[in-house]
Amino acid sequence: MANTDTALEHHVHEHDHQGDAWSGAQSPFKVSYGKIMMWYFLLSDAFTFAGFLITYGALRFSSPTWPVPDFVFATDPFGISNFFGKAPLIFVTFMSFLLIISSVTMVRAVQEGHRENKNGVLIWMILTIFGGLGFLSCQAWEWTNLISKENMSLTRNTFGTHTADGYYLDHDGKKSAETFREGESYLIHRHAAGGHGAEHGEAGHGAAHEYKAGDHAGYMMDEKGFVHRKYVYAEGPLKGKTQTEQFGPAAFGALFFFITGFHGFHVFSGVLFLLIIALNVASGVYVARKNGYEMVEKIGLYWHFVDLVWVFVFLVFYLL
Amino acid sequence: MSHLSYEESKKRVRYGLVLLAVVTGIEVLISLFGKGHMISSVHGNIFVLATCGLLIAGLSLYKAYFIVYEFMHMKYEVKGLAMSVILPMLLLVWAIIAFFQEGNAWKYRRDDIKKRDALPAAPAQESSLLPPHTYQMEWKG
Numbered sequence: 001m002a003n004t005d006t007a008l009e010h011h012v013h014e015h016d017h018q019g020d021a022w023s024g025a026q027s028p029f030k031v032s033y034g035k036i037m038m039w040y041f042l043l044s045d046a047f048t049f050a051g052f053l054i055t056y057g058a059l060r061f062s063s064p065t066w067p068v069p070d071f072v073f074a075t076d077p078f079g080i081s082n083f084f085g086k087a088p089l090i091f092v093t094f095m096s097f098l099l100i101i102s103s104v105t106m107v108r109a110v111q112e113g114h115r116e117n118k119n120g121v122l123i124w125m126i127l128t129i130f131g132g133l134g135f136l137s138c139q140a141w142e143w144t145n146l147i148s149k150e151n152m153s154l155t156r157n158t159f160g161t162h163t164a165d166g167y168y169l170d171h172d173g174k175k176s177a178e179t180f181r182e183g184e185s186y187l188i189h190r191h192a193a194g195g196h197g198a199e200h201g202e203a204g205h206g207a208a209h210e211y212k213a214g215d216h217a218g219y220m221m222d223e224k225g226f227v228h229r230k231y232v233y234a235e236g237p238l239k240g241k242t243q244t245e246q247f248g249p250a251a252f253g254a255l256f257f258f259i260t261g262f263h264g265f266h267v268f269s270g271v272l273f274l275l276i277i278a279l280n281v282a283s284g285v286y287v288a289r290k291n292g293y294e295m296v297e298k299i300g301l302y303w304h305f306v307d308l309v310w311v312f313v314f315l316v317f318y319l320l
Numbered sequence: 321m322s323h324l325s326y327e328e329s330k331k332r333v334r335y336g337l338v339l340l341a342v343v344t345g346i347e348v349l350i351s352l353f354g355k356g357h358m359i360s361s362v363h364g365n366i367f368v369l370a371t372c373g374l375l376i377a378g379l380s381l382y383k384a385y386f387i388v389y390e391f392m393h394m395k396y397e398v399k400g401l402a403m404s405v406i407l408p409m410l411l412l413v414w415a416i417i418a419f420f421q422e423g424n425a426w427k428y429r430r431d432d433i434k435k436r437d438a439l440p441a442a443p444a445q446e447s448s449l450l451p452p453h454t455y456q457m458e459w460k461g
Contacts, residue, residue, distance in 0.1 A: 040405070062423040100340045104336060
């Protein structure tokens, strides 16, 4: 009797697969449920990121000035840019390359999966994980530099921008040889007790002089130890009037930390999932499933998406 | 699933790596050129800056297309799937136009307020409203 039962069930299943489109047994897009849901998750995530980046654009358009990215992001560890003279953006370009390379190794892992080559999948996935970890380390350095050296925070943007050509005053309020051009950014350094802030450009400024709190002829030191230098515009409606450096639009710091943080968190969770799936690959779970390592394909989709988002974060924050 | 042979698809991946790296490099160079890092007379030229910005945005969109169609294999999926993912993204075109316009309006208003704040205080004006007691209901119990 048992035999006939299974035969009957088998017959019913066949029927579902072939004819009846309403039974839900067929996939109209000819992909598995898991893959299609990954695509739609990525679509929704793309809208989240687009919302963030469009907010950045709207706030940038609404501000009279905005920090120049190739000045803000001109820093790098180990004095790399000294090799090339001046090389703004070189560090973040390196970060982009890291993510592109890890995306490529991910493609290779998926390809090896289609061939059911367990060791191949494992090796390429491990390389991908290293790429992701490398990117995260670079980001950690960038954040540390911005927070602890350049004193950027969610509500304070130490990078301001000049709206006309002009020149700086020295400590005693006399005209100095240091000039600037319209649209150039400056960094407001902090000279708190024992602190020094000449790491970021502007050579010859800061190290020798003892700054005192209060408003002086050449600078103004606020209660938190930030030294706002004074300058004179050589043209424009404010020509000839002494100005004091102001903090830049506060939204810049918040946008930077939220958007790159949100992306970095995607990379971080991507690395975790890659690790879990790599462990499953190693243990042979997917050999038993015999579906061409579909799980690797799904995490691959996610990983490429993280790279894709970086293309636009890179565009909006660093290139434009 | 890809319709290419294993060797062909490996070659395709190498091509993708070189393409993405080269396009990224070109983007950075265009960006630095537009900001006047290469030829200093370009500095502050809005027209050059805008042209470079559009070029870089175009190249980024091309990179996005390549990643989705090659690396994420959208090329080999059914057209309906591709469209169900890509067509909703067109809403963003509207969002970009609308919100950038909005940002510009905020800037205009902020400038306007600053300008008015700078004006010397005008003498107190007669209110165009009726005297306050006009609006008070008289309650006669």
